[in-house]
Amino acid sequence: MAMAANALPPLIASQLNYLLTHSPLPVKVDQIWSGCKNSFLSDRFTLLIPFCLDYIRWDVIYNAQFPLAAPDIIFSPEDENFHPLPISGEGGGEVQSPRSSLRDWNSKDPSRLMSLIHELRDVYMSYQRKRVGELDDERLKFEISTILSREGIEVGIISGADKPEEVKFAVPLLDMDLNKLVDGCPWKHQQKIYLQVVFPVSRKYSSAPCAPRVKLISSSEIKALFSTDDVRLPPWVDGMCMAEYLPTLEETLKAQVLEAVASIGIRRRFIEALVPHFGRPVEADPVFCRKATVLAASGVFTFLVHFFLSTQFPKQQPVLMLQSSQHFNSQGAPIMSPPLVDYPWSPRWEISQMAERIFDFLVEESLSFKKYCNETQL
Amino acid sequence: MDDLPLQKIAISGPTLASIIQRFSSSPGDVDGLLFGHVAHLTPSDLPDDDGPESSSIRSDSPTLVATITSYYCSGTVNSFYDSLGRIDVNALSLLLSDRGPGRSLIGWFTGRRKTPLRPSMREFSVSASLCSKTLNLSPHEDFLSSLNSPPCVFIIFSTPFSDQLVHTHEHRAFQFRRSTGVFEPKSMDVINIGPAFRGHYGTFCPSSPFPWLSCGLSDTEGKSHMNLNQMRRISKDQKTLDSCAEGFEFGRMSSLMGSEAVNYTSKLENLYEKMLAKLEELARLVEKSSDKVLEQENRNIKLRQKVAGLE
Numbered sequence: 201m202a203m204a205a206n207a208l209p210p211l212i213a214s215q216l217n218y219l220l221t222h223s224p225l226p227v228k229v230d231q232i233w234s235g236c237k238n239s240f241l242s243d244r245f246t247l248l249i250p251f252c253l254d255y256i257r258w259d260v261i262y263n264a265q266f267p268l269a270a271p272d273i274i275f276s277p278e279d280e281n282f283h284p285l286p287i288s289g290e291g292g293g294e295v296q297s298p299r300s301s302l303r304d305w306n307s308k309d310p311s312r313l314m315s316l317i318h319e320l321r322d323v324y325m326s327y328q329r330k331r332v333g334e335l336d337d338e339r340l341k342f343e344i345s346t347i348l349s350r351e352g353i354e355v356g357i358i359s360g361a362d363k364p365e366e367v368k369f370a371v372p373l374l375d376m377d378l379n380k381l382v383d384g385c386p387w388k389h390q391q392k393i394y395l396q397v398v399f400p401v402s403r404k405y406s407s408a409p410c411a412p413r414v415k416l417i418s419s420s421e422i423k424a425l426f427s428t429d430d431v432r433l434p435p436w437v438d439g440m441c442m443a444e445y446l447p448t449l450e451e452t453l454k455a456q457v458l459e460a461v462a463s464i465g466i467r468r469r470f471i472e473a474l475v476p477h478f479g480r481p482v483e484a485d486p487v488f489c490r491k492a493t494v495l496a497a498s499g500v501f502t503f504l505v506h507f508f509l510s511t512q513f514p515k516q517q518p519v520l521m522l523q524s525s526q527h528f529n530s531q532g533a534p535i536m537s538p539p540l541v542d543y544p545w546s547p548r549w550e551i552s553q554m555a556e557r558i559f560d561f562l563v564e565e566s567l568s569f570k571k572y573c574n575e576t577q578l
Numbered sequence: 579m580d581d582l583p584l585q586k587i588a589i590s591g592p593t594l595a596s597i598i599q600r601f602s603s604s605p606g607d608v609d610g611l612l613f614g615h616v617a618h619l620t621p622s623d624l625p626d627d628d629g630p631e632s633s634s635i636r637s638d639s640p641t642l643v644a645t646i647t648s649y650y651c652s653g654t655v656n657s658f659y660d661s662l663g664r665i666d667v668n669a670l671s672l673l674l675s676d677r678g679p680g681r682s683l684i685g686w687f688t689g690r691r692k693t694p695l696r697p698s699m700r701e702f703s704v705s706a707s708l709c710s711k712t713l714n715l716s717p718h719e720d721f722l723s724s725l726n727s728p729p730c731v732f733i734i735f736s737t738p739f740s741d742q743l744v745h746t747h748e749h750r751a752f753q754f755r756r757s758t759g760v761f762e763p764k765s766m767d768v769i770n771i772g773p774a775f776r777g778h779y780g781t782f783c784p785s786s787p788f789p790w791l792s793c794g795l796s797d798t799e800g801k802s803h804m805n806l807n808q809m810r811r812i813s814k815d816q817k818t819l820d821s822c823a824e825g826f827e828f829g830r831m832s833s834l835m836g837s838e839a840v841n842y843t844s845k846l847e848n849l850y851e852k853m854l855a856k857l858e859e860l861a862r863l864v865e866k867s868s869d870k871v872l873e874q875e876n877r878n879i880k881l882r883q884k885v886a887g888l889e
Contacts, residue, residue, distance in 0.1 A: 210887040233739075235691040237605045244693065261693060263655055265606030265879065267886035270661035274698045281760070285663050285703040287710065302661045307886075320699075 208232065208242050211267045215313035216245065223314050225250050225321075226389055226419075230257065236264050243267075249321055252354040253370045253396050253417050256324070260313070270305035271313070273320065278359060284323040328356040332367050337401050339441075340367055346443045347371070358398070369397040370417075371442065373450055374457065381461045382425060384487050393418045393428060393457075395449065397442060411436040414445075416453075424488045426460040427511055460511055464489055466551070467509045470518075473555040478505070498566035501526065505562060508539075514554070517545035522565070527573035535573045540565070582642055584616070587731055587751045588767040589646040598747050600651040601689035601735050605879060610651035611658070611673060612685040616644045616727040644684050644731050644753075645769075655688075663703025685731025693736050695750040697761050705732050705754040705761070730754045732761065 208216065219227055230246040241264035248255040259274040275282050285302075301316040332355050333344055347353060352372040359365050371394060378391040398413040414436060416428040434448050467489035471481060478494035482504065485491040492507045501524075508519040522537040529535055543561045545554070601608050618641065650673060652658075658670040674683060686708065688701060697705070709728040732752045738745065752761040 209883075233692055235607060235693065237602075237691075259694065261607075261690060261698065263606050265882065266655055267882070269656055272698045272700045274694055274696055277694075277696060280696065283699070283702050283706075283759075285699055287663075287703055287706040305661045 208245075209264050209267050211307045212243060212262050212264070214310040215307075218310040219247075219314040219317060222311070223318070224389060225318075227317065228255070234264070235261070240264075247317065249317065251321065251324065252328070252356040252368055253394055254356075254368075258317075258320075268307045270302050270307075271316075279324075282324060282327050284320050284327075325354060328354075331357050335365075335367070335401055337367075337399075339402065340399060343369070343399070343442055346441060352392075365401040367399045367401060369395075369399075369442065371395045371397065371446065373416075373446070374454055376454075378422065378425075378457070381457070382464070382487060386487060387421050389419065389421070391419045391422045393422070393453065395446070411438070411440075424490060425464070425511065426457055430512065431456060463511065463513060467513050469551050470509070470513070470554060471507070473551045474507075474558075477555055477559040496562060496566065498563070498570065501566065501570050503566065503569065514547040517541065517543070517547075518558075520558070520562075522562075522569045524569070524573045527577045529576060535576050537569050537572065581728070581730075581756045583755070583762070584644050584730075584753045584764055585641045586765045586767050587644045587646065587733075587753070588769055590769045593646055593649060594768055597649055597651065597687065597689075598735065598749075600653070602737075602747065604651075604653055604689070607655050607688065607690040608651055608653055609655055609657055609688045610649055610686065611683055612646050612687055612729075612731055612733070613648045613650070613682065614644060614646040614684045615682065616642055616684060618642060642727075644727070646684065646731070649687070658686075659700075659704045659707070661700070663700040663707060665704070665707045683729045684727065685729045685733070687733040687735060689735040691737045692739050693734075695734050695736055695748060697732065697734065697752065701732065701734075702761070705730070705752075706756075706759065709754050709756045728756060730756070733766070 207213070216229065220229065227250070228248040230248050232242045232245040234240070234242045235244050243262040243264035245260055247258050247260055249258060256279070257276050260271050261274060262271045263269055301312050301319055306312060329344075329348070332340065335341075335357075344355070347369070348355070350371065354370040356368055357365060358368050373393045373395055378393075379385050379387050394417045396413075396415045396417050400410060400412075402410075414433055416431055416433065418426070418428045431453060434445070434452070436445060464487075471484055471489055471492045474481065474492065474494055478496055481492045481494050483491075483493040490509050490511075492509075494505050494507075496503055496505050503525055504523040506521040506523065508521070510516045510519075520537075520540040520543070522540070524535045527535040543565075544557055549557070597610070600610075658673060659665050686704065709730050730753050732754055733749055734752075735747065735749045737747055749766070751764045751766040753764050754761055
């Protein structure tokens with residue numbers, strides 16, 4: 201088999217691919233390079249592993265010359281005290297918690313790298329918890345004792361060269377399966393909304409601890425359904441702790457998420473209401489109903505109308521874009537109109553009236569769009 | 579006495595060059611062992627005035643220096659430990675079995691191309707296990723390593739990520755501290771290189787053993803207090819030397835002096851020619867065997883690739 205230059209040897213490639221496709225965590229590869237003398241085969245890569253709403257960078261070092269040997273890992277410079285492997289001979293002769301994926305390493309089993317990374321990430325999680333627990337900060341000690349039992353919570357120390365130490369909590373919110381809320385959900389990874397709480401580490405002499413920075417963060421795919429930017433966070437009252445803050449937040453968030461799910465139905469009915477005026481859509485987003493494209497004609501001039509529906513529909517009107525099927529610019533691309541948002545609209549109208557009003561608007565707009573196309577083409 | 583901070587790590591230029599050569603000529607990553615000794619530094623440049631700084635430095639910190647005198651390179655990875663970084667005591671004792679005096683294990687090294695100069699997950703585990711108290715590697719006491727320091731030296735050899743740089747190799751030395759469980763970066767002195775090299779001659783102490791050929795001692799008074807074993811060894815050494823000398827035994831060297839010298843020059847030249855011919859023959863043999871080694875190595879690489887599904 202002819203190998204492309206800088207390719208990963210098959211055994212290593214299958215392990216990496218397995219990790220990228222099967223891991224419930226969205227692991228990413230940053231770069232792949234070769235450690236061989238002739239640089240022909242690649243055998244090392246940097247993994248970006250999600251942890252505490254951020255990524256940790258781990259260099260995975262394989263050996264193309266010894267593809268059956270287990271890989272080694274070099275952690276980030278700030279994690280120089282993280283030593284996940286047990287040390288033989290210490291601790292009463294008995295080797296504590298051996299890492300099972302590295303023991304009896306089998307290169308032919310493509311799932312090995314994934315289990316190794318998951319195991320090490322678990323150890324890393326407890327390592328960070330331990331570090332936070334050792335900080336001399338009464339408030340953090342209290343927060344940890346009250347909140348750390350919550351499932352899926354992650355905590356870590358953020359330290360930079362020129363800024364004071366901070367502790368970050370990533371608290372998963374809403375005890376429900378968001379993937380199951382949406383019919384025909386295309387999400388591969390489990391979607392979650394997290395509250396990120398960043399506490400400054402306060403030393404004993406500082407009197408009143410200041411409020412932490414709170415922020416909602418969601419996995420990126422969920423944005424098709426719900427935008428966390430639309431959520432107004434309740435204020436953090438002095439002397440509050442996370443256990444007090446979370447219930448109110450979760451309550452409002454839950455209501456908003458359910459509303460967002462319900463709004464899929466409203467958008468679907470809107471797209472269906474377009475049919476009597478424009479005929480069946482050429483293309484439509486069947487899951488979240490955020491996009492639809494219909495074919496329209498004004499005399500012999502035919503064009504496409506793209507509808508972009510926000511998660512705030514019908515409070516926010518759809519953004520329209522027209523695309524000519526007859527006019528092309530100098531690059532050979534069809535001519536598009538700029539986004540149209542300035543047309544008559546009321547969220548209180550009946551759905552059918554919304555579609556009808558847009559149709560009326562487009563009857564007039566098509567004339568100016570045709571003129572625009574003819575001008576742009578020349 | 580066993581977990582004191584090293585002031586620095588010293589290595590001779592040829593040893594360092596040889597390790598780098600082994601690493602850069604190997605197709606993949608390598609690891610190996612470092613031998614040498616740990617000794618107190620004797621300051622050779624005593625200052626005339628006892629300033630407050632200098633005296634304080636010397637009094638409260640014992641200046642220990644680890645000197646690397648030789649090494650063993652495995653040419654592979656995981657040569658004396660497993661994938662978890664656990665020491666394979668059998669493999670390690672095999673590697674240590676034929677060491678001579680002054681060659682006690684003081685640490686190990688890895689060579690991995692294009693990697694950060696930071697100890698990896700497994701390297702930490704290996705160093706920690708090597709320094710672990712329960713690992714007993716030196717049953718007999720070495721006269722040079724009377725300090726009984728654990729094999730705490732660790733050196734990473736690597737190459738820069740960018741091919742554009744002027745330098746082609748980089749290294750970083752560490753001492754593993756058993757008490758704290760951390761790697762402390764240490765400076766590495768290359769003996770006889772750099773502006774400070776003159777001092778090395780002042781404190782020179784030969785550490786490599788030199789073979790002692792007890793030949794030419796044909797006087798009877800020497801033989802009288804030798805036992806049979808020694809005599810047998812001497813006669814064996816003499817035989818080896820004689821086979822090289824082509825009948826030109828040592829005793830005749832004295833003829834080179836005085837009036838008879840002229841007659842002997844041509845014979846001596848003849849001897850040199852024969853020796854040169856022998857050397858050339860030896861060089862050819864070495865070349866041939868290197869060829870075979872290379873061939874076998876290539877076969878090994880092919881086999882490994884076959885196993886890895888590359889062919």
